[in-house]
Amino acid sequence: MSATMLSLLGFLAWTLLLLVLMEVRRTHLVLTGQVPANGFTPDNAGQSPFMQRLARAHANFLEGLPLSGGIMLVATVAVRARFTAFAVQMGIGVFWVAQLAGASFSMLGDSR
Numbered sequence: 001m002s003a004t005m006l007s008l009l010g011f012l013a014w015t016l017l018l019l020v021l022m023e024v025r026r027t028h029l030v031l032t033g034q035v036p037a038n039g040f041t042p043d044n045a046g047q048s049p050f051m052q053r054l055a056r057a058h059a060n061f062l063e064g065l066p067l068s069g070g071i072m073l074v075a076t077v078a079v080r081a082r083f084t085a086f087a088v089q090m091g092i093g094v095f096w097v098a099q100l101a102g103a104s105f106s107m108l109g110d111s112r
Contacts, residue, residue, distance in 0.1 A: 011061070043056070
């Protein structure tokens with residue numbers, strides 16, 4: 001796995017970890033009766049500063065994921081495509097050299 005794909009996987013894992021952490025805390029608050037099940041807002045207004053920061057951090061990761069993930073995927077595909085193009089060019093070069101060598105040897109055989 002390339003470093004780019006590993007960093008994308010880390011980005012996704014951290015985003016999911018923030019979500020799970022926030023939902024575990026929300027579940028605890030609902031089960032203990034501190035907050036009604038429908039008493040949460042997307043930004044966790046009215047909750048502790050930690051919960052508000054957690055909601056903002058999770059939202060920031062979700063906002064950055066399409067751009068960061070897209071750039072990382074394009075970079076990975078571009079590197080693989082570039083290597084494939086290089087390999088094809090080398091194969092064509094070897095083929096031409098073999099054809100040229102074969103034609104040269106056949107011309108030498110005809111001149112004798």
